[in-house]
Amino acid sequence: MIPSELRKDPLSQRWVIIAAERAKRPSDFDSDAASEPPVFDPFAPGNEDKTPPEIASYRRPGTFPNKPGWHIRVVPNKYPALQIECALEKRGEGIYDSMKGVGAHEVIIDTPEGAQSFTGSKDEHVQDILWMYRDRLVDLSRDKRMKYGMLFKNVGRAAGATVYHSHSQLIVSPIVPHHVEEKLSACKNFYEYRGRCLLCDIALQELEQKSRLVLDSGQFIAFEPYAARTPFETWIVPKNHAAHFESLTQPLCEELAYILKRTLAKIEKGLKNTAYNYMIFTAPFHAGDLAHFHWHIEIVPRLTRQAGFEWGTGFYINPVPPEDAAEFLRGVKI
């Protein structure tokens, strides 16, 4: 395998992963790959030998790794953006900076069913998916070279999915990504100025205003953010402060499964199976129990296309006011 390379753009100060290995994916520059159930499903039980050997699984007692019997299975990404087996090697090239693409890129096959999402699964199953997310973050955070773990899920082709079968991904990187740094810094500034956590304050205001609220499960709220970038962008935030997703307890995990599944089901049903992404924002691995950062989930339906203006400016145009989106989603019966 060609190791990938991290390069920094001096203008935007962002890192990019140049992952030549991934160009081999047949579906890279196309296609209708992930919009319909495939003829061959590499993530189906019985096809365990079509993925790299598993890293972890939850399976029936008495069944064996890389054989059927699992209900959640984690494997390395076959076309990894980052790989664990190399040294960091930071270097310069004139005015440019680069480092080797060390990190991890795992696929969490989150159901044995050939479905596109897990909203048809039982609550207990969704709870197991979330618990596996937690397991993988805890495991990978032990590698001291690693700074950040980003858990995300792409559902549908327009959201970047290249395999139909429902799966999540985890990319662990040796840098804290740009958008996460931005959030950390804004939250820190707010904390220094107000003495409170920004997302704790946001949760309180959303509960009080109610106009952007979608669901309230007791310990969590799902709401449309005030400055939603896209129609029906939805966040799930725990009411009580916690910096790390990994700090989730079993009872909280149970409730998170409940609200996440119902929120996604409303989006899928209300928006006629639109493609969507979700991302879990948590504190960097070794940041400790930050008083200013609050983990949360962002769900982004992909109804609109990012055009040149958004790409160039980072300034989004959203044609649906979040208050209207919330009213609509509250009304979707699931």
Next chain:
Amino acid sequence: MIPSELRKDPLSQRWVIIAAERAKRPSDFDSDAASEPPVFDPFAPGNEDKTPPEIASYRRPGTFPNKPGWHIRVVPNKYPALQIECALEKRGEGIYDSMKGVGAHEVIIDTPEGAQSFTGSKDEHVQDILWMYRDRLVDLSRDKRMKYGMLFKNVGRAAGATVYHSHSQLIVSPIVPHHVEEKLSACKNFYEYRGRCLLCDIALQELEQKSRLVLDSGQFIAFEPYAARTPFETWIVPKNHAAHFESLTQPLCEELAYILKRTLAKIEKGLKNTAYNYMIFTAPFHAGDLAHFHWHIEIVPRLTRQAGFEWGTGFYINPVPPEDAAEFLRGVKI
């Protein structure tokens, strides 16, 4: 019309345009609108009454506004993200900030032909398009409420085009957009540290290394940036320092038309008419002749889809090394 609203996300510190008016566009949440020549072309000569009245045009002597005879025509966007006729009205809503969506959103119909791009036009015509860009920036920069003008073009549905007929857009906003602020700040830091303009240095290094160079026209270079976010991302940079696109002289404009048309033609031919965007990055209107900022054009082919990871982290995965992309584009005969 419902005036749009600018809202700031306290976590990412970005402004979003909530433009409820735009939701009326029939093609908002779909579709194949811009991938094929339409049955009815609202931008064709003879259909001038199907757009709002023109703001400017280059036309044959003796012909009249809003009638045929033009070869470049500027009209207000029928579904504007921002509008000129309102006051700024900054206000707070608990912890959130908003302001009225004051600004301008213009469409530059850049050819009377029903083509999807202008690469089939003569060089002199492309020069006129660029000169009209300049005219509009100069005109709108007189409004003191306005801070920034972003010129961009979406070609193809995957790039966000909703009308097939070749056109560019200009959005003028009362804030400097986030990505532009980031670039300004990185360029300023570099200038303070090194005493030189970052893009002047980049141009020199690209000319020396040659591996990422696509075209060199004398006064301009087209190259693949070192940390390209997407396959075949290409930048066009003037070799001599200039902060503002509007400072373009006629001879430079002629040469820019030459290199822009040829670079786009290579991308269109080499990548089989992929969708793409380009954006012109220039200094903010009233910033003066900045020694640290250097205007440039970024061209972004839309071969890959932005997935959850990129969206969440701002950390792009590019499967094609820029050196390979440059070699490929150099080889495309046009």
